[in-house]
Each structure stands twice: as structure tokens, then as C-alpha cells.
Amino acid sequence: MSHPTTTDRIRIFDTSLRDGEQSPGFTMSASQKIAFAHALAELGVDVIEAGFPNSSPADFGAVQAIAREVRGASIAALARCHPGDIEACARALDGAAAPRIHAFISTSPLHRKHKLNMSREQVIEHASMGVTLARNRVDDVEFSAEDAFRTEREFLVEVFDAAVAAGARTLNVPDTVGYATPAEIRALFEYLRANVKGADGVVFSAHCHNDLGLAVANSLAAIEGGARQVECTINGIGERAGNAALEELVMAMKVRPGYFNADTGIDTTRLLETSRLLSRITGIQVQRNKAIVGLNAFAHESGIHQHGMLKHRDTYEIMRPQDVGWPDSQIVLGRHSGRAAVADRLRQLGYVLEDEQLDQVIAAAKALTQTQHIIHDADLQRLVEGERYGPGWRISAMHLSDADDATHARVDLSAPDGRHVVQSAEGDGPIEALFAALSHATGVGFVLESYEVHSMGVGADARGEANLSGRIDGETMSGQGTSRDVLEASAIAWLDVANRVLRMRQAQPRVEAA
Numbered sequence: 001m002s003h004p005t006t007t008d009r010i011r012i013f014d015t016s017l018r019d020g021e022q023s024p025g026f027t028m029s030a031s032q033k034i035a036f037a038h039a040l041a042e043l044g045v046d047v048i049e050a051g052f053p054n055s056s057p058a059d060f061g062a063v064q065a066i067a068r069e070v071r072g073a074s075i076a077a078l079a080r081c082h083p084g085d086i087e088a089c090a091r092a093l094d095g096a097a098a099p100r101i102h103a104f105i106s107t108s109p110l111h112r113k114h115k116l117n118m119s120r121e122q123v124i125e126h127a128s129m130g131v132t133l134a135r136n137r138v139d140d141v142e143f144s145a146e147d148a149f150r151t152e153r154e155f156l157v158e159v160f161d162a163a164v165a166a167g168a169r170t171l172n173v174p175d176t177v178g179y180a181t182p183a184e185i186r187a188l189f190e191y192l193r194a195n196v197k198g199a200d201g202v203v204f205s206a207h208c209h210n211d212l213g214l215a216v217a218n219s220l221a222a223i224e225g226g227a228r229q230v231e232c233t234i235n236g237i238g239e240r241a242g243n244a245a246l247e248e249l250v251m252a253m254k255v256r257p258g259y260f261n262a263d264t265g266i267d268t269t270r271l272l273e274t275s276r277l278l279s280r281i282t283g284i285q286v287q288r289n290k291a292i293v294g295l296n297a298f299a300h301e302s303g304i305h306q307h308g309m310l311k312h313r314d315t316y317e318i319m320r321p322q323d324v325g326w327p328d329s330q331i332v333l334g335r336h337s338g339r340a341a342v343a344d345r346l347r348q349l350g351y352v353l354e355d356e357q358l359d360q361v362i363a364a365a366k367a368l369t370q371t372q373h374i375i376h377d378a379d380l381q382r383l384v385e386g387e388r389y390g391p392g393w394r395i396s397a398m399h400l401s402d403a404d405d406a407t408h409a410r411v412d413l414s415a416p417d418g419r420h421v422v423q424s425a426e427g428d429g430p431i432e433a434l435f436a437a438l439s440h441a442t443g444v445g446f447v448l449e450s451y452e453v454h455s456m457g458v459g460a461d462a463r464g465e466a467n468l469s470g471r472i473d474g475e476t477m478s479g480q481g482t483s484r485d486v487l488e489a490s491a492i493a494w495l496d497v498a499n500r501v502l503r504m505r506q507a508q509p510r511v512e513a514a
């Protein structure tokens with residue numbers, strides 16, 4: 001077993017812009033790729049694989065621009081063992097401070113026979129030719145044996161021997177189809193390190209895919225087996241089920257002291273913002289329960305966990321949210337919350353209730369979860385204050401129509417003083433128009449920070465739940481609305497925030513009982 005020591009440097013090779021981009025739904029424009037490459041350099045990755053220059057003029061241009069302007073990381077470009085691909089890489093990387101050509105060829109019997117129609121000897125010749133051509137153009141050449149994991153071990157050693165002899169500095173061992181298990185991966189790396197000629201002079205690299213959900217576990221096992229570079233992507237994007245997620249790998253190495261305590265050089269406090277930048281660029285959000293960067297990664301809804309967290313956060317958290325870029329953990333009140341968490345939130349809002357009143361508020365709050373997922377501060381305030389809380393702005397009617405490339409929204413609201421206010425606005429799409437009309441009617445404006453619509457229930461019972469947050473006066477406030485109509489749910493959520501803003505401006509909450 002070769003656990004890394006603190007003197008071992010695990011190189012982080014990010015391939016979000018190559019393996020990530022080549023999967024359905026993730027194509028990025030050149031300017032988006034450049035912006036993301038800058039973010040990766042700031043994050044502290046060692047290598048940015050910027051693309052496959054020979055695949056299209058657009059990818060060539062993006063790699064070229066990244067090579068010219070992004071500093072702080074090696075810039076790699078991918079090529080088949082094919083003179084045209086290698087030449088395109090060399091030209092695109094011209095201007096990079098630390099260029100790397102990454103040449104690959106399949107080695108497994110399946111790929112040799114069905115894909116390449118090449119004998120073992122021909123594969124070795126191509127590997128040798130590709131690496132030699134690349135070394136004629138740059139010093140830093142990485143060679144990958146595609147589908148290495150399903151390749152005969154002795155043959156894999158022969159191919160890697162040829163690549164090292166031709167000048168490759170990094171030998172990448174992809175589990176291209178995500179078929180390996182951790183024990184097998186570790187054994188393969190140990191075998192290669194023991195058998196490849198000149199193994200001590202090269203860096204072994206792992207490139208694991210997630211078809212069985214094992215990409216991160218396999219990458220860590222590869223490190224145990226001696227890999228000192230891991231190829232990964234932000235949010236785990238990549239072919240099919242994706243590649244190993246960078247944020248998970250890096251945090252696994254950081255969180256397990258004495259086990260994976262090797263230095264990666266990553267500024268982990270930038271992980272969340274880098275993940276969110278990628279989501280904004282691609283329009284694809286990570287799932288709520290995604291490790292490290294998902295909305296639930298540091299959020300607690302169940303009463304027993306919340307009670308533990310309030311006593312000592314280590315009871316239910318193995319890392320500090322701030323270490324990966326979250327402002328803090330979140331105690332989210334919902335159907336599964338208990339007394340400790342509800343009383344704590346009420347205390348934060350300025351209410352200290354007698355036991356009996358607390359029981360009533362908890363029962364009423366739980367009843368609300370028949371029709372909404374989350375119990376918001378405004379719900380608790382309404383339950384405690386009753387009539388005193390005031391009616392706030394309410395939606396009476398709304399109408400949306402499309403004309404002349406714009407959407408028109410007309411809202412009819414009942415104001416806190418009982419008046420009816422009718423206002424119209426137009427926008428680029430129904431949500432923009434609706435929120436503009438609500439803002440004109442109420443006189444409240446805030447910067448929308450997040451907006452999500454979920455469905456609750458199924459079939460005839462289905463309702464839309466809208467959650468949004470807005471920033472105003474230096475504070476973030478969230479609002480929630482439910483309705484059979486998702487646009488109406490969105491309007492209710494918007495007014496929920498507006499009402500909170502108005503109440504906050506009017507008065508501080510009162511202390512109910514000592």
C-alpha cells in the first residue's frame with residue numbers, strides 16, 4: 001500500500017473543458033471556455049485540458065486563446081496518435097507558458113478489433129509515432145492508453161514502455177468505461193509501477209469514469225496504488241455518467257488526515273464558486289444532494305440531526321462549509337424538524353415562547369408542510385404573531401400575454417391597507433414581466449439571487465412550489481409560494497420576499513414572553 005505522504009504532490013488535471021465538454025448538453029462557447037479556464041487556474045489546478053484542437057475550428061480557437069492568455073497551470077490539448085491531430089495541438093498551444101500534448105490510442109482487444117482494426121504491433125507503432133511527433137513540438141507529453149483497464153496487462157506494459165522510450169512524461173491509465181473496482185484499480189497501478197521500464201521517471205495518472213458511480217473511489221484507489229496525477233472535472237461532468245468529480249476528490253484527500261493528506265495545491269474555498277460558474281455557463285445544475293457543492297451538502301432538515309448540530313456541529317458534518325466556499329451550514333425547517341430547531345429559529349427571530357405555545361406553533365408549522373416543502377421565517381412569524389403580523393400584499397389576479405417579441409404581465413394586488421393596485425409591465429419572458437409588474441405595484445425592488453420551481457405531489461394533486469431569494473439592503477431574503485399554477489406560485493414567492501422587506505423596514509420582531 002502506498003499512502004501518499006505529506007511530501008507527495010498529487011497533480012490535479014482538470015478535463016472539464018475536454019472530456020466534460022464532449023458530453024451531450026455541455027458544449028461551451030470559446031468565451032465561456034476561456035472564462036472557465038481562468039477560474040480553474042485561480043482554483044489552483046496543475047493542468048487544464050482545454051480541448052481537442054483538431055475536432056473543429058471553434059475548439060482550435062478556444063484552445064489557442066486559453067494557451068495565450070491563461071497562466072498558472074499547464075495547458076493541455078488532446079490528440080489521437082495521428083499527425084494531423086498532433087500538429088493541430090502544437091499550433092493551438094503555441095504561446096502557452098507550459099504546453100502539454102496529450103496523445104492517446106486505444107489498447108484493449110475490443111477497441112483494437114472493432115474500433116481501430118489494428119494489431120497489437122500497429123497500436124504500439126502508433127503510440128510511439130504519436131509521442132515522438134508530440135515530443136518534437138513540446139517537452140511535456142502525456143500518453144493515454146484508452147480503455148487501459150480492459151487491456152491485457154502485459155500488453156499494456158509493452159505500450160507504456162514504447163511511450164516512455166518515445167519521451168512521454170506522464171502515463172495515463174483510463175478506466176474509459178467505468179468498469180473497474182477500487183481494489184482492481186489499485187492492483188493495476190501497483191503492477192504498472194513495478195513493470196513499466198523507467199516507471200520511476202514518469203508520473204502515473206488515473207482517469208476514471210463514473211458508469212458505476214465509482215470514479216472518485218477508483219481515483220483514490222489509484223493514488224493508493226501509486227498514481228500521482230488524477231484527471232477529473234468540476235461537478236463530475238464528462239462522457240456518459242461523467243468523470244471523477246474534482247471537488248469530491250480534493251476534499252477526500254483533505255478531510256482524511258493521515259490517509260489522503262497529500263497536498264493538491266487547490267484553494268478549496270473556491271470550489272463552490274467554480275462549480276456554480278460551470279452550472280451558469282452550461283445551464284445544468286448539480287443535484288441538491290451532490291457532495292460538497294449541492295444545495296443539501298451542508299443543510300439539515302431532520303430534527304435529530306438539527307438537535308445534534310445545534311449542540312456540536314461535528315455530530316453531523318465532517319468538514320467546515322466555509323472550507324469549500326459556503327457561508328455556513330443551514331438548518332432548514334420542514335416536516336422532519338423537531339423542537340430544538342424550531343425553538344432555536346424562533347429565538348433568532350426574537351421570540352422566546354412558553355412550552356405550550358411552542359407546541360402549538362410546531363404543530364401548525366408541520367401542518368403547513370402538507371402543501372410546502374420548507375417552513376420559512378415568514379411562516380413562523382405569521383404563526384406566532386397571528387393577526388398582528390398583518391396581511392401584506394396579496395395577489396388577486398394576474399394575466400400574461402405575448403406580443404411583439406415581449407411578454408406583458410398585468411397584476412391585480414390587494415395592498416396591506418385594503419386598496420386594490422393594478423399594474424402592468426413587459427419583459428423578456430413571463431417571469432421577467434411578472435416580477436417587473438409586482439415591483440411596480442408594491443414599490444419594492446430587489447436583486448433576484450436564485451429562483452427555482454419544483455413540483456409537489458403527482459397527478460391531479462400536483463402543485464407547483466416556487467422558492468426564490470433576493471438581495472436588498474445588504475441582506476438575502478427568501479420567499480416561497482405554492483399554487484396549482486407555477487406562475488402564480490412564483491408571484492406569491494416574490495410577494496413573500498416583498499412583504500418581509502416591508503416588515504423588516506417597519507419594525508423589529510417583538511419578544512413574546514420571557
Ligand SMILES: CC(=O)SCCNC(=O)CCNC(=O)[C@H](O)C(C)(C)COP(=O)(O)OP(=O)(O)OC[C@H]1O[C@@H](n2cnc3c(N)ncnc32)[C@H](O)[C@@H]1OP(=O)(O)O
Nearest residue numbers: 022052054055056079080081082104105106115116146176
Ligand atoms: C475516450 C475519449 O474521450 S476519446 C476522445 C473523444 N473525443 C472526440 O472524439 C473529439 C471530437 N471528435 C471529432 O471531432 C472527430 O471524431 C474527429 C475530428 C476526431 C475525427 O473525425 P473523423 O475523421 O470524421 O472520424 P470519426 O470520428 O468518424 O472516426 C474516428 C477515426 O479515428 C480513428 N481513431 C480513433 N481513435 C484513434 C486514436 N487514438 N489514434 C488514431 N486513430 C484513432 C478511428 O479508428 C476512426 O478512423 P477511420 O475514420 O479511419 O475509421
Ligand SMILES: CC(C)C(=O)C(=O)O
Nearest residue numbers: 104144146147174176
Ligand atoms: C482520451 C482518454 C484519456 C479518455 O478520455 C478516456 O479514455 O476516457
Ligand SMILES: [Mg+2]
Nearest residue numbers: 019176207239
Ligand atoms: Mg474520458
